[in-house]
Amino acid sequence: MKQLLITMRPKQWTKNLFIFAALLFDLKLFDLTYVAKTVLAFVLFCILSGSVYLINDLTDIEKDRQHPVKRNRPLASGKLKRSWAVTAAVVVPPITLSPCFLVQPLFGLIALAYFVIQLLYSFGLKNVVILDVLIIATGFVLRVAAGAAVAEAQRFSPWIYVCITLLALFLALGKRRNELTLLDANALKHRKVLQEYSPQLLDEMMALVTSSTVIAYSLYTFSAENLPANRAMMLTIPFVLYSIFRYLYLIHEKNLGGSPEEILIRDAPFIVSNLCWGAVVVLILYAF
Amino acid sequence: MAGELVIAMRPRRWLKNLFMFAALIFGIKLSDPVLVARSVVAFACLCLLASAAYLINDLVDMERDRLHPAKRKRPLPAGKLQRSWALGGAIVLGSVGLSVAFILGGRFALVCAVFLAVEIGYSLFFTNYVILDVMIIALAFILRVVAGSVIAEATTFSPWLYVCASFLALFLALCKRRHELLVLGDLAPRHRKVLGDYSSALLVQMVSVVTSSTLIAYSLFTFWGAHVPENKSMMLTIPFVLYGMFRYLLLMQRADLPGSAEEMLIRDPPLVVNNLLWGAAVLAILYLF
Numbered sequence: 001m002k003q004l005l006i007t008m009r010p011k012q013w014t015k016n017l018f019i020f021a022a023l024l025f026d027l028k029l030f031d032l033t034y035v036a037k038t039v040l041a042f043v044l045f046c047i048l049s050g051s052v053y054l055i056n057d058l059t060d061i062e063k064d065r066q067h068p069v070k071r072n073r074p075l076a077s078g079k080l081k082r083s084w085a086v087t088a089a090v091v092v093p094p095i096t097l098s099p100c101f102l103v104q105p106l107f108g109l110i111a112l113a114y115f116v117i118q119l120l121y122s123f124g125l126k127n128v129v130i131l132d133v134l135i136i137a138t139g140f141v142l143r144v145a146a147g148a149a150v151a152e153a154q155r156f157s158p159w160i161y162v163c164i165t166l167l168a169l170f171l172a173l174g175k176r177r178n179e180l181t182l183l184d185a186n187a188l189k190h191r192k193v194l195q196e197y198s199p200q201l202l203d204e205m206m207a208l209v210t211s212s213t214v215i216a217y218s219l220y221t222f223s224a225e226n227l228p229a230n231r232a233m234m235l236t237i238p239f240v241l242y243s244i245f246r247y248l249y250l251i252h253e254k255n256l257g258g259s260p261e262e263i264l265i266r267d268a269p270f271i272v273s274n275l276c277w278g279a280v281v282v283l284i285l286y287a288f
Numbered sequence: 289m290a291g292e293l294v295i296a297m298r299p300r301r302w303l304k305n306l307f308m309f310a311a312l313i314f315g316i317k318l319s320d321p322v323l324v325a326r327s328v329v330a331f332a333c334l335c336l337l338a339s340a341a342y343l344i345n346d347l348v349d350m351e352r353d354r355l356h357p358a359k360r361k362r363p364l365p366a367g368k369l370q371r372s373w374a375l376g377g378a379i380v381l382g383s384v385g386l387s388v389a390f391i392l393g394g395r396f397a398l399v400c401a402v403f404l405a406v407e408i409g410y411s412l413f414f415t416n417y418v419i420l421d422v423m424i425i426a427l428a429f430i431l432r433v434v435a436g437s438v439i440a441e442a443t444t445f446s447p448w449l450y451v452c453a454s455f456l457a458l459f460l461a462l463c464k465r466r467h468e469l470l471v472l473g474d475l476a477p478r479h480r481k482v483l484g485d486y487s488s489a490l491l492v493q494m495v496s497v498v499t500s501s502t503l504i505a506y507s508l509f510t511f512w513g514a515h516v517p518e519n520k521s522m523m524l525t526i527p528f529v530l531y532g533m534f535r536y537l538l539l540m541q542r543a544d545l546p547g548s549a550e551e552m553l554i555r556d557p558p559l560v561v562n563n564l565l566w567g568a569a570v571l572a573i574l575y576l577f
Binding site: 203206207210211214215218222231234237238241242244245246248249252253269 | 418419420423427447448450451458485486487489490492493494496497498499500501504505508
């Protein structure tokens with residue numbers, strides 16, 4: 001049971017926090033009904049994304065056994081029986097998806113789309129250059145859209161979607177770059193798509209998405225509808241800029257970036273900047 | 289001694305304070321002699337305060353500057369300027385600057401006090417922290433623009449100009465780091481400690497972020513900004529901004545040219561001509577149309 005949970009990668013569940021974006025930006029953070037619904041949606045998404053990892057590990061089991069780190073995974077190492085995993089993979093998704101439709105039909109559809117796209121990613125699209133990072137970004141957009149559906153967001157700015165897409169692309173490209181710099185022959189075998197990328201190409205793509213993120217966020221702070229008229233939201237731009245620069249710094253100078261979830265809990269300046277951003281956003285949205 | 293004091297006040301860097309006039313120019317208030325006169329006095333205030341900060345910086349860093357190949361020629365470490373003179377100068381400049389600021393207005397004085405604190409904070413503390421160093425420089429530029437808009441009593445000053453000014457300031461600061469890294473190579477961290485934390489690949493990425501952001505913010509200003517003519521003729525100034533940034537990027541690749549990054553702004557003929565044309569075009573469009 002515990003091995004099953006490990007296979008579902010609870011660490012990656014932090015990504016599902018993006019579901020709360022709509023709640024936060026639609027000023028419903030203190031509306032208990034929507035908060036409860038969104039928390040439920042978050043839990044459902046965690047289980048759903050966990051089952052994708054399960055399916056992924058099942059299909060990759062032979063390849064993972066060759067990998068220096070991944071061979072310690074429960075399935076590859078044999079700690080989790082194949083039959084268990086197969087049963088869970090077959091049973092869990094339908095059980096999770098049906099309550100999704102009960103919470104909100106639109107949410108159910110989005111959850112289904114998320115599940116299908118993640119499966120497509122695991123079964124092939126992750127090996128197609130450029131499309132692989134776009135699919136990762138799609139996953140994030142769908143998380144945000146799912147949150148918007150559950151919170152029945154009325155005033156959710158389209159700019160937030162643009163920002164999230166670009167930000168997710170940035171994280172995905174940063175991860176590729178990190179894998180490429182720490183590359184050994186084994187990793188290349190493992191992630192075929194890395195052969196198609198070069199550090200220069202990734203740097204150019206990252207430059208593109210980081211500047212677009214900064215601009216999209218700036219545009220959001222001016223032109224979104226439910227923001228204070230005094231443009232106070234502009235005060236949050238420096239935090240976004242700092243966090244992006246800091247992330248670039250960690251990728252370039254410290255060779256981090258391989259696992260965004262590690263940086264999120266490890267690098268103190270990055271954490272402080274993000275917390276300050278969050279605090280200022282909540283203050284501006286809710287107190288003004 | 290007085291001459292050395294003036295050198296230590298770094299009058300060349302007063303050019304940065306010209307950012308103060310942004311609100312006056314873009315708020316169509318250049319034809320109001322009272323506001324122009326007040327702005328000129330306010331400009332002098334900022335120059336005095338900035339110089340006070342430089343003196344304090346040199347006083348604190350004196351011992352370290354003596355070991356630095358270029359900085360040891362500065363008046364204080366070279367012993368050409370006595371410590372007591374520098375200290376007295378800093379106190380006099382700071383208090384005169386702040387008092388004049390107070391006469392100009394309480395809010396302006398407040399902005400000036402923050403500006404002084406940020407400048408001192410930068411040279412004593414933030415200058416050693418990667419990323420934060422350039423962001424504090426940009427903050428000082430924003431404060432200059434804010435100071436100008438307080439003095440010009442700007443009511444409809446376009447927020448895009450703040451964004452432009454801060455991205456432009458970041459652009460200049462990052463380009464400067466990159467140029468220093470290029471010219472000094474492995475010795476760079478001895479010249480500026482924080483350069484040990486930057487690599488040129490990282491700086492290239494950061495520069496590209498702020499370059500495109502500046503261009504987009506400026507373009508948006510040309511059609512959305514307050515006071516720009518209805519016929520969108522302000523868009524005609526975009527090519528100058530584009531050329532100016534590209535030219536500057538080009539100059540930053542050249543390690544053989546003499547002078548620091550900022551000096552190229554006033555030394556490189558194509559860049560100077562471009563900037564003057566940009567200024568003339570802006571003035572013509574804002575005031576004649």
